């Protein structure tokens with residue numbers, strides 16, 4: 829499973845009704861959806877997912893935001909999935925996200941930035957298994 833990435837449609841985008849448009853955008857960009865669910869994370873779950881950022885000044889705000897409502901984690905497959913998907917979503921800060929990227933179209937701020945994408949193949953595998961068992965990935 830090297831051609832996968834893990835995305836989360838974040839609570840801001842779900843609350844604003846953008847879930848369907850974002851999924852269409854992802855499929856239109858050539859990704860196959862291998863697993864998907866809607867969940868509402870608690871502090872432990874969101875903190876565990878972003879454990880690598882635990883010492884960063886924005887960690888508590890990030891956990892509050894990610895637990896503020898439901899989100900939609902998905903496992904996506906495509907050749908070169910991690911790098912290509914980061915191109916599809918755009919820069920972390922939507923002010924810097926290229927025209928037509930998901931964050932350019934749907935994100936409001938560096939925190940409420942609509943969508944997550946794994947930053948390496950190793951993290952993609954770790955993040956996919958954080959939300960899905962092997963049996964849930966088709």
Ligand code: CMP
Pocket residue numbers: 881886890920938939940941943944945
């Ligand atoms: P994401 O790609 O999900 O990974 C970590 C998240 O932390 C990032 O998107 C942002 O939404 C959030 N974040 C909040 N503040 C910052 C910041 N100052 N720098 C980087 N990421 C931030």
